[in-house]
Amino acid sequence: MRVPPTVVQGKGRGIMTMTNTDNAKQKPHCDCGGEMVRDSRPMEFKYRDQSITLDQPAWYCTSCGDSLLSVSDSLATEAAFMDFKAVVDGSLPAAEVKRIRKKLRLTQDEAGRRLGGGPAAFNKYEKRREVPSRAMANLLRLLDRDPSRLNELAPTDKSAV
Ligand SMILES: [Zn+2]
The missing domain is CATH 3.10.20.860 (Ubiquitin-like (UB roll))
Known part of the structure; x- marks a missing residue:
């Protein structure tokens, strides 16, 4: 903790x-x-x-x-x-994660499935129980600039339960 x-x-x-x-x-x-x-x-x-x-x-x-x-x-x-x-670690504060997720019109569950991390990931990020990796933070930064590029991501990971 x-x-x-x-x-x-x-x-x-x-x-x-x-x-x-x-x-x-x-x-x-x-x-x-x-x-x-x-x-x-x-x-x-x-x-x-x-x-x-x-x-x-x-x-x-x-x-x-x-x-x-x-x-x-x-x-x-x-x-x-x-x-x-x-x-300081190159990630994003919880409120930023939530703001960008909402801008992308994704639920927490969808965000975890589409961007990676699994369905519980964004709940953890936004409650500050876990800090998004730099990779996830960078992905969110890029999508924040151009949400339309969400369509270019790999298909939703169906195995992520
Ligand atoms: Zn004293």
């Missing part, structure tokens, strides 16, 4: 993720003894050689600037981070 992002911050030890419970409502204490407050602040996430800044809800220490993320805090930025990763 998700690879924990590298967090780049000027100070502090970076992200501590709470994995067992969602403590968004219980006020935690920072290791430094400082008081923590709920806030949403810009946080820089790195993937490969690129970075993205997302508004990250979390508990923030008023003394040392450390942050503490609950499970739901992590989930709040997960979709945007997954899309960012897809783009």
Whole structure:
């Protein structure tokens, strides 16, 4: 699933993720003894050689600037981070996949059968459970420019069940 992002911050030890419970409502204490407050602040996430800044809800220490993320805090930025990763890897964000598929007037099932990947592929792409390969992303980019070329593709794979 998700690879924990590298967090780049000027100070502090970076992200501590709470994995067992969602403590968004219980006020935690920072290791430094400082008081923590709920806030949403810009946080820089790195993937490969690129970075993205997302508004990250979390508990923030008023003394040392450390942050503490609950499970739901992590989930709040997960979709945007997954899309960012897809783009860095030469693929497409989920909303783009869906936009192009609709432009081609294909259901998710049809898209998987006609373009490849099988009938479940586009459901996975659009729910961000899987990132389209560069090859699939490139095919979608070309068809986005000229949807009429859909007719030139190989016949629908009937064996793809
Ligand atoms: Zn602190």
